[in-house]
Amino acid sequence: MAEATIPILEMKNVGKTYSQNGRSIEALRGANLSVKKGEFICLIGASGCGKSTLLRMAAGFEAATHGDNLMWGVPITGPGPSRGMVFQDYGLFPWLNVRDNIGFGPKSRGRTKAETRETVDHFIDLVGLQRFADVHPHQLSGGMKQRVAIARVLANDAEVVLMDEPFGALDAMTRERLQDELVEIWSRTGLTVLFVTHAIEEAIFLADRVVVMSPGPGRIDNEYSIDLQRPRDISSPEFNEWRRMLSSQLHSHHARKAG
Amino acid sequence: MTTLASDTEDETASAPETSWATTWWPRLRPLLLAVTFPAALLAIWHFSTVGRPGSLIPPPYDVWLELQDLAVGGINDDAYSRTLHIHLLASISRVYGGFALALIVALPLGMLIGRVPLVRQVVDPTLQILRPVPVTAWLPLAMIMFGLGPRSAFFLVFLGAFYPILVNTIFGVRSVEPRLFEAAAMLGCSGSAQFFRVVLPAALPSIFTGMRLGLGFAWVVIVVGEMTGVQTGLGAIIMEARQLSRTEIVISGMIVIGTVGFLSDQLVMLIGRRLLAWSPSHG
Numbered sequence: 001m002a003e004a005t006i007p008i009l010e011m012k013n014v015g016k017t018y019s020q021n022g023r024s025i026e027a028l029r030g031a032n033l034s035v036k037k038g039e040f041i042c043l044i045g046a047s048g049c050g051k052s053t054l055l056r057m058a059a060g061f062e063a064a065t066h067g068d069n070l071m072w073g074v075p076i077t078g079p080g081p082s083r084g085m086v087f088q089d090y091g092l093f094p095w096l097n098v099r100d101n102i103g104f105g106p107k108s109r110g111r112t113k114a115e116t117r118e119t120v121d122h123f124i125d126l127v128g129l130q131r132f133a134d135v136h137p138h139q140l141s142g143g144m145k146q147r148v149a150i151a152r153v154l155a156n157d158a159e160v161v162l163m164d165e166p167f168g169a170l171d172a173m174t175r176e177r178l179q180d181e182l183v184e185i186w187s188r189t190g191l192t193v194l195f196v197t198h199a200i201e202e203a204i205f206l207a208d209r210v211v212v213m214s215p216g217p218g219r220i221d222n223e224y225s226i227d228l229q230r231p232r233d234i235s236s237p238e239f240n241e242w243r244r245m246l247s248s249q250l251h252s253h254h255a256r257k258a259g
Numbered sequence: 260m261t262t263l264a265s266d267t268e269d270e271t272a273s274a275p276e277t278s279w280a281t282t283w284w285p286r287l288r289p290l291l292l293a294v295t296f297p298a299a300l301l302a303i304w305h306f307s308t309v310g311r312p313g314s315l316i317p318p319p320y321d322v323w324l325e326l327q328d329l330a331v332g333g334i335n336d337d338a339y340s341r342t343l344h345i346h347l348l349a350s351i352s353r354v355y356g357g358f359a360l361a362l363i364v365a366l367p368l369g370m371l372i373g374r375v376p377l378v379r380q381v382v383d384p385t386l387q388i389l390r391p392v393p394v395t396a397w398l399p400l401a402m403i404m405f406g407l408g409p410r411s412a413f414f415l416v417f418l419g420a421f422y423p424i425l426v427n428t429i430f431g432v433r434s435v436e437p438r439l440f441e442a443a444a445m446l447g448c449s450g451s452a453q454f455f456r457v458v459l460p461a462a463l464p465s466i467f468t469g470m471r472l473g474l475g476f477a478w479v480v481i482v483v484g485e486m487t488g489v490q491t492g493l494g495a496i497i498m499e500a501r502q503l504s505r506t507e508i509v510i511s512g513m514i515v516i517g518t519v520g521f522l523s524d525q526l527v528m529l530i531g532r533r534l535l536a537w538s539p540s541h542g
Contacts, residue, residue: 061441079444091442095460095537105446108456136537156446 006073008192009035009058009160014067016053026217027053031067033211033220037159040186040193042207044200046250050218051196055162058194059085071160081105084153086163090145092137098124098148099133105156123151126185143174150182154189163195167202179205183230200250204242205232212249222249317507325507326514339496339508347515349491350481353409354523357416357484358477362470365421369428369466374458386425394419394480398487407488415487419480420473427469431462464538467531474527478520 016028028050035041043051056062057069060079069076071083079085084105092101099120106116124133127147137145146166153161167175183206186193197203203210204226212222224246228238301319308318317325328334332341371378372386394415401411435458443449443457485494493512500508535541 059441059445061444079441079449081445081447083445085441085445087438087442089438091438093439093442093457093460095463097537104443104448104456108443108446108448108452138537138539152446 007034007070008037008072009033009194010068010070010073011054011058011064012068012070014054014057014064014069016050016057016062017065028057028064028218031218031220035160035192035194037192038190040183040206040208041195041211042203042209043194043196043211043213044198044203044246044250045213045218045221046198046215048215048218049213050215051213052164053218054213055085055164055194055196058160059083059162061085081109081156082158083160083162084156084158086146086149086153086161086166088165088168090137090142090149092145092148092152094137097134097136098129098140101137101148102151102155105152109156119155123155126154127151127181141174142170143178146170146178147181150185154185154191158191160192160194163193165196165198168197168199175202180231182206187230200243200246201234204228204239204246205234210246212246315506317510322507322510322514326511329508329511339500339505342496343515346491346493346496346512347519349409349489349495350485350493350516351519353412353416353484353492354474354477354481357413358420358474360413360417361420361424361473361477364417365424365469365473366428366466369425369469370432370458370462372425373429373432373462374454390422390426395483398483402487409489411487412481412484412489412492412494415480415484416477419476419484423472423476424466424469427465427472428462431465431469432458434465435461464535464541467535467541471524471527471531474523475520478516478523481516 011031011033014028014031015026018025018027031050031054033041033054043054045051053062057064058076060076060083076083085091093104096104102123103116103120106119111119124130127150129144129147129151132140132144137148140148149166150161167178170178179202182193185191193206195203195206197206207226210224210226211220212224213219214221224242226242228236228242233239304316305319308314308316309320324334328336328340329343330341334340368382372383373379397415397418398411401414405411405414439457439461440453443453448456481492482494482497485492486498489495493516497509497512500506500512531541
C-alpha cells in the first residue's frame with residue numbers, strides 16, 4: 001500500500017550551491033522531482049544544467065544545500081546499495097576480474113561465497129559476459145565494461161539505478177545495442193532508472209518521462225511523458241515529432257543563454 | 260557479443276608456417292643485440308690492457324681467473340681463494356635483511372602518512388628534509404650509533420631501501436582514483452573497509468615500484484655499508500682489495516654484485532608480473 005502512494009525517490013525544492021575560490025556557484029535551484037517505482041526517467045539538458053548534480057544527490061554522494069532528498073519518504077544521507085550508480089567512466093576495480101567486480105557488492109554486504117557466486121553467475125548471464133568472467137577490465141572494450149558496471153549494480157539488489165551519461169563514451173553501434181539491452185533488462189526486472197544524457201534521441205528512446213533542464217542556474221524546466229509504444233521505432237513520424245519538440249525546447253535555452 | 264569478442268580472437272591466430280627463420284630469428288635477434296654492446300666493451304678492455312705490465316687495470320682474462328679462484332679456488336691459493344660464497348652470503352643477508360626491515364617500517368608509515376592527515380603533518384616535513392641526505396653522509400654517524408661492524412651496514416642498507424618504498428607507498432595510497440571510492444560506497448563498502456578493499460589494491464602497483472627501487476638501492480649501498488669495518492661481504496673485499504692493489508678482486512666483486520643485483524631484480528619482476536597481471540603497465 002505504501003509503495004503505491006509514496007514515490008521511491010522524491011526531491012522537494014532541492015538546491016545546491018558550491019563555493020569555489022571564495023565565489024559561490026549555484027548548480028541547482030528549486031528542483032522538484034517525484035519518481036514512481038518502476039519508472040524510467042531521463043534527465044536532459046545542456047552542460048551546467050545541474051543534471052549530474054541532481055543524480056549525484058540522489059546517489060548520496062553530495063548533500064543538498066536546500067530542500068529534501070527522499071527515498072521511500074526517508075531522507076538520503078549518503079551512498080548505499082539501494083541506489084546503484086553507473087558512471088560514464090565505468091568506475092570498475094581494475095584489480096578485480098569481471099566476476100569479482102560483480103561480486104564486490106554482495107561480498108561487501110556479507111553474503112556467503114556460495115550466494116555471491118550464484119548471484120554473480122546469474123548477472124554475468126544477463127549481460128552476456130559468460131566468456132569474459134575471468135578477464136580484467138583493461139582487457140575489455142568500453143561496451144563490455146559498461147555491461148559489467150550495470151551487472152555490478154543489479155547484483156547488489158539496487159532498487160534504483162542511477163546512470164550518468166553511461167553510453168556517452170561508446171561508439172554508435174555499441175550504444176544502440178546497450179540501449180536495447182537496458183530497456184530489455186528494465187522491462188523484465190521492474191527497476192527504477194534515473195538516466196542522465198545530453199542526447200535527445202537516447203532520451204526519447206529510453207524514457208517513460210523526460211525531464212528537461214536548463215543552465216544558469218541549473219533548474220528543471222519541464223517534464224514530458226513519452227507515450228510511444230515500446231519497442232520504439234526511432235524512424236517513426238511520432239518519434240520524429242518528439243525529437244523536433246524537445247530539440248526546439250533545448251535550443252531555446254541556448255538562444256536565451258547566448259542572448 | 261561476437262563482434263566485441265572478435266578483436267581478441269584475431270590476435271591469438273598465428274601464422275601456420277614454421278621455418279627456421281620465422282621461429283628462431285625473432286627470439287635470437289634481441290639476444291644478439293643485447294650481447295653486442297658488452298662484447299664490444301670487453302674487446303676494448305682487452306686490447307687496452309693486455310700485454311702491458313704497467314697497466315693498473317688487469318685484462319679481462321686475469322679477472323676471469325680471479326673470479327674462478329674466488330669461487331672454487333685452485334689458481335692463486337691465497338687468502339681469497341674459495342671465499343666467494345662467504346662474502347656473497349653475508350652481503351645477500353644484509354641486503355635482504357635491511358630491505359625487509361625497510362619494508363616493515365616504510366609500508367605502514369607510508370600508508371599512515373598517505374591516509375591520515377595528522378600523521379602526515381607531524382612526520383612528513385622531517386622525513387622530507389632528511390630525504391636528500393645521501394646514504395654515504397650517514398656513514399660516520401652510523402658508525403658512532405651502531406659501532407663498527409655489521410649493524411652499521413645493516414642500517415645503511417635499510418636507509419637506502421627505506422625512502423623509495425616510503426615515497427612510492429605514500430604516492431600510491433594518495434593517488435587512488437576518487438571514482439573508486441564512490442563506486443565502493445554505493446556498493447555498500449564504506450569507512451575502514453575501503454582501506455583493505457580499495458586503497459590497498461589500488462596502491463599495489465606503486466608500492467611494488469617502490470619495492471623494486473628499494474631493493475635496487477639496497478644493492479647499490481651495500482658496498483658503502485660494508486665500508487664500516489665488517490670482515491665479510493662483497494663490499495668488504497672490494498675495499499680490502501683496493502688497499503692491497505688487487506684490482507682484479509675489485510672488478511670480480513663488482514661483477515658479482517652486478518649479476519646478483521640483476522637476478523634479484525628479475526625475481527622481483529617475476530613476482531610482480533604474477534601479482535599485478537591486472538595492471539596494464541605491469542602485466
